[in-house]
Amino acid sequence: MSTAIPHYVVVLLQESLPAWGVTGVVSRSADGGLEVRAAAAHLHITRAPAGLPFRWLVGDGGRSRAVSGVPGLLRTVRASIDASYRPIAVRIAALPLAP
Amino acid sequence: MIPIWVLTGFLGSGKTTLLGRLLKSPGFSRTAVIINEFGEIGLDHDLIETSDESFVALQTGCLCCAVRDDLVLTLEDLLRRRAAGMAPPFERVVIETSGLADPAPILHALMLGPSFVGQFVVAGVVTTVDAVNGWRTLDHHPEAIKQVAVADRLLLTKTDLLEMPASGLTARLAALNPAARLLSASFGDVEANRLFDLACEAKAPAELARWLTVRALGEAAQHGHVHDAEIASIAIVRERPMHAVGLTLLLEVLAEHCGGDLLRLKGLVNIAECPQRPAVIHGVQHVFHPPAWLDRWPSQDRRSRLVLIGRNLRQAWIEALLTALETEVSELDGGATKLAATGED
Numbered sequence: 001m002s003t004a005i006p007h008y009v010v011v012l013l014q015e016s017l018p019a020w021g022v023t024g025v026v027s028r029s030a031d032g033g034l035e036v037r038a039a040a041a042h043l044h045i046t047r048a049p050a051g052l053p054f055r056w057l058v059g060d061g062g063r064s065r066a067v068s069g070v071p072g073l074l075r076t077v078r079a080s081i082d083a084s085y086r087p088i089a090v091r092i093a094a095l096p097l098a099p
Numbered sequence: 100m101i102p103i104w105v106l107t108g109f110l111g112s113g114k115t116t117l118l119g120r121l122l123k124s125p126g127f128s129r130t131a132v133i134i135n136e137f138g139e140i141g142l143d144h145d146l147i148e149t150s151d152e153s154f155v156a157l158q159t160g161c162l163c164c165a166v167r168d169d170l171v172l173t174l175e176d177l178l179r180r181r182a183a184g185m186a187p188p189f190e191r192v193v194i195e196t197s198g199l200a201d202p203a204p205i206l207h208a209l210m211l212g213p214s215f216v217g218q219f220v221v222a223g224v225v226t227t228v229d230a231v232n233g234w235r236t237l238d239h240h241p242e243a244i245k246q247v248a249v250a251d252r253l254l255l256t257k258t259d260l261l262e263m264p265a266s267g268l269t270a271r272l273a274a275l276n277p278a279a280r281l282l283s284a285s286f287g288d289v290e291a292n293r294l295f296d297l298a299c300e301a302k303a304p305a306e307l308a309r310w311l312t313v314r315a316l317g318e319a320a321q322h323g324h325v326h327d328a329e330i331a332s333i334a335i336v337r338e339r340p341m342h343a344v345g346l347t348l349l350l351e352v353l354a355e356h357c358g359g360d361l362l363r364l365k366g367l368v369n370i371a372e373c374p375q376r377p378a379v380i381h382g383v384q385h386v387f388h389p390p391a392w393l394d395r396w397p398s399q400d401r402r403s404r405l406v407l408i409g410r411n412l413r414q415a416w417i418e419a420l421l422t423a424l425e426t427e428v429s430e431l432d433g434g435a436t437k438l439a440a441t442g443e444d
Contacts, residue, residue, distance in 0.1 A: 012416075012423040019416035020356070055427070069431070070423045071352050078356070087355070 003047050004032035009056075009073070013045075016074060020082050038081040045073070100220040103174075103192045103209055104295040108227030109236050109243040110198030113256030117227060117284065118195060126291035131177055131189040133170070135197050170194070170208055178218060192219070193295055199242055202226075202249050203362065206383045221388070223251035225294050228272060230258045230265045230283070237271065247272060248330050248362045248408050249383065250279045252294060259285035277332050278365070278406055330362070333414045335421060337403040340371035345428040346380070349421055354385035357409060361385070366405035367393075374401075 005028070014026045017038060024038025033046040041060065048054040054066035058076045067073045078085045108114045118134075121127040180186035196205060202224055209221045226246045229236065233255070236243045247253060253272055255265065269281060282293060346368055353361055364382040368390075377397075378390040407417065 006426070008419070008423045008426045012419040015413065015416040015419040019413045021411070069348075070420075070427050071348055071355070074352060074356065074420075 004028075005034045005045060005047065009045075009070075010034060012070065012074075013077065016077070017081075020078055020085070022078075022082050024081060036077060036081065039083065041081045043077060043080055045077075100218060101190060101192060102222030102295075103194065103219050104222050105194050105196060105202055105205055105209075105224045106227070106295075107196040107200060107202045107224060107246045107250075108198065108254075108256075109229070109240060109246060111232070112198065112227040112229045112236070113254075113284075114195050114198070114227050117254070117256065117289070118193070120288055121291050121294075124291055127295075129187060129190040130291075130295070131186070131192045133173060133192065133194045135170075135195060135200065170205070174209075174219065191222075191295060201242060201245060203245070203359070203384050206249070207386045210383070210386050210388055222295070224249050225252045225254060226250035226279075227254045227256050228268070230255045230268065231260050233265070234268050234271065237275075244275065244330060245362065247275050247279075250276055253279045253281045254289065254294065255281065255283040257285070258283045275330060276408060278363075278408065329411045330408065331410075331412050331414075333407045333409075333412055333417060335403075335405040335407070335414075335417060337369075337421070340369040340374050341403050341425065342371050342428050343373075345421075345424045346370070346378075348424045348428070350380070350382065350387055352420060352424070353407075353417075354382075354387070357385075357412065359384050360410040360412065361407060362410070363408045364405065366403070367397075368403040368405070369401050377401075380405075 010026065010028070013034065013036060017024045017026065017036075022038050024036060027035050027037075029035045029044060031046065033044055036043040036045065044059040046057050046059070048057050048066055052066065054068050056067050056073050058065045058067060058073065058080070060080050065076050067076050075087060079087060106114055106118070115134075118132060121130075122132065174192070177186060177189070177192070181188060194205070196202060206221060206224070209219070226249075228243075228247065233243075237247070253276065255269065255272075258265070272279075272281060282289060350364075353364070361382070361384055364380070364387075366380045368378045368380060370378050373392070375396075376392045376394065378392055380390050381388040
């Protein structure tokens with residue numbers, strides 16, 4: 001499996017910053033990961049190693065957080081770069097698969 | 100189920116006059132009316148002549164912030180009285196909010212009332228707009244803009260006082276909420292069933308189609324339109340059916356990141372797991388109705404269509420979000436999708 005962050009994640013994060021009203025830059029790093037620079041934060045996003053029940057790792061300074069999918073990735077990135085963000089524990093009940 | 104309509108509109112926009120007229124019309128019979136008045140001394144209910152025992156006035160607080168519990172208790176009490184034969188067998192409930200009310204918390208209370216399940220259904224929001232003073236009201240009162248933005252039906256009142264057509268105002272209303280049906284009334288005169296019909300809106304394909312085929316699916320499908328107070332309407336169209344878990348995650352992320360800025364969301368979705376019956380989704384801010392399933396597709400068009408109205412929403416972000424979620428769900432197809440559905444990290 002490629003270690004590069006897929007394009008759809010790049011686009012999503014690039015669109016997320018203006019959607020959140022945050023000024024910053026999203027760019028690819030030499031290791032195939034992503035750099036997010038906004039406010040005083042400098043995040044480094046990579047794929048989680050194979051075998052772990054996570055999809056992405058978000059590095060912030062010396063700390064790294066593992067997230068299992070796009071919702072968790074957005075929550076973690078925004079919490080790091082948007083001082084006005086107040087995470088709320090919203091859980092939508094899974095849509096029934098049949099009427 | 101008994102449809103509940105919320106009647107809102109800014110101070111002086113003609114809500115009470117409208118109700119006063121409707122209560123005298125045969126088409127409005129079998130309707131329970133709840134009036135919310137803000138202030139220690141309520142006046143509005145005295146301005147409406149009725150002897151109907153299903154008429155209730157809620158006083159001393161604004162529905163949207165102080166008396167939501169009272170509203171729920173009142174509705175439960177109405178149901179009990181109806182079942183016991185102590186109230187007329189009403190077939191519809193209309194709740195008139197105070198003029199300064201934010202309709203969203205009221206809708207939340209109605210959508211989340213656990214005792215209502217299977218008994219009441221939120222049919223929609225009717226917002227009155229003063230044809231003479233509406234433009235100025237929208238300029239100066241953000242509450243009025245929100246009342247317009249969440250509406251299913253907009254009623255232009257006092258049109259008898261106009262010296263010339265209110266085309267500028269109607270264009271502004273259409274820009275603020277392209278999905279709402281625009282009606283007009285003079286002297287509060289409008290047919291009850293045109294405003295507060297007895298059909299459950301989520302099950303009425305024609306009503307839903309209005310939401311899903313307005314300009315939002317035309318030029319706005321390419322880019323969101325920004326209007327008053329940064330309120331935009333956005334349309335999302337997907338040719339391919341969506342996985343149920345993808346839709347669930349989309350709603351979760353929208354609720355989490357847009358919160359109060361997402362004023363309304365409606366959609367007709369082709370769920371990959373049940374493609375023969377479209378799912379109707381409906382949300383106000385961070386609260387979503389359980390999906391309603393139509394018996395069949397209302398037309399040959401089987402694309403998934405979502406319309407969002409909100410403040411500072413960006414079409415490009417929502418499109419990118421949906422693409423990312425759909426792609427990730429496809430990649431995780433299998434048992435791992437269950438983990439992603441929790442959103443845990």
